[in-house]
Amino acid sequence: MMREILGERVLLYRTKAGEAVAMSAICPHRAYPLEQGQRVGDAVQCGYHGFTFGPDGTCLRVPSQSGVPQKSSLRRYPVVETAGLVWVWTGDVDMASSAQLPDLAAMGLGRDDWAVEQHALVTINARYTLLIENLLDLSHVSFIHATTIPGGEMVASIPVSVEETAQSITVVRKGQNLPANPLIKMQFPGQEDPVNQDFDAEYISPALVRTGGAMSDAASGRPLGTQNYIHLITPASPTRVHYFVNTARDFAVNNPALGQMQIAMGTKIQPEDIAAIEAIELVLQSDATLPTEISARVDNGALKVRRRLEMQIKSEQATA
Template identity: 30%
Template structure:
């Protein structure tokens, strides 16, 4: 089960070529996405309504797509505008279209009721071309349920065991519980890890206090910022967000990450890092190399975990105190799904009007 009334990331903006067709799926629904002449985007289901041929194999004719099986042509709204050899086009000759926008260098699609597609619900990230920053970005596809990737990102106690070399994380991460605060459609997770050896930046600075804080928002969007500060900074800031005028940051990183359920048991994980442009490119590339290694380490353990769980899906798991964040987030997603299902059931009974109910 998935939240339908929600924005999902499908790609970085640079993944869509100007005249190309981008094939993907979200929530088990194959779709094709492309840029339009006005600078916007169109997202259509990847299935011609005539004989079911994939529109990802269509021919572009301006902003329209020509199915390359029998030639039906569809406009960006999904309406059929031409049937070769048939002047009259029945009103039901159409394919589903999805609201689609570009925000913060990501392409987002709305999977539910189009009338509810409010762009204000898109989590506010940092674009790859944010002035004053150097960025790197990429994505990985997982053979796992998207919730398993969410769980991983909501529990940093794994850093010491999965990423001891790539991120240089100590076991103190597994002994330092974060502060978790509720947000509208998400959580904020923050903590200091005190008295750490330098892993990045100036190796001669001595011990450091590491501050990390991230908003984690439905359906699985992480907006992270972190600082390395001189040891003692956590006490100066009373364990709260660092006042950089009192405790300057020796290392600063921002990261935007998003998890998208492509299909049951298949997920996409998109990620970026942004660093102040005072760092030279070679140094940023070196950090990015370690980050990519860490993301691959995550995939390896998560996919292995998922295979084990599939063998005995009803076997209970024992929770620990570090599961608080992921438990709350799963509860939040389940609550939104229940509310949507209740609304759909009420509309089916005729209790409330529901406009543009997706099929």
């Protein structure tokens, strides 16, 4: 399969041994799309003139001649597969390091004692920064998702604080003494009393934002469980982004029906976010005179993320 990543056409496939491969999806002979070719063993054969490339990108065969042209190898992208996710590095190969990957286990991924659902990929016709800011300001839940998230109307009024570390910036919302809504009752059968619920929005990198958090019985403080939503963000182009979501929970691990409910909710919630983000992108791309942007106190975390992201971009450019 081919996926556009940061303006690059990347071919993704697995070898017979199951190893994930990511390399350029454009044949250097006449720019034919390699996803329209075929796999031959662990190699890929171009469907136009039969040029064949190994999983390391090396040109192995040209049917019309005995040797291969100079500089005919494809770009191979460093790949790491962990916790059910494939990470592709499109930058300077010498800067690729698995040490830069986030602690996925801390969020519940790749663990036997957590249940994880992988939601279907969606592609949003908007710049990736709009998606990041949408995830960081969960007060939109009270409005965009007024009819799809039970109890969401209360989120905007929950006080906000910001926690900043070298690894992340978290917009913290701690809901206190909230009525047990239908979703809570489904997640924790028998829970009729009010709950405390964390509504975190944690920026870990431009590729990953975690939302959700711990839940407990409000009166006793008894832990109920933790629900995380792991938002995986892959910019395709300046105005298009691939969006993956994994949900992870440390309760009802052996209840697949609850997992299916999570996925069903996602199919209702995501289109509302996408519509809002794409509407903003259309305005930004229009010829309209934009008003001077204003921010509310709740935007403090998102503004901090903007500055950190700008610093991360400048730092990468300086080492390029």
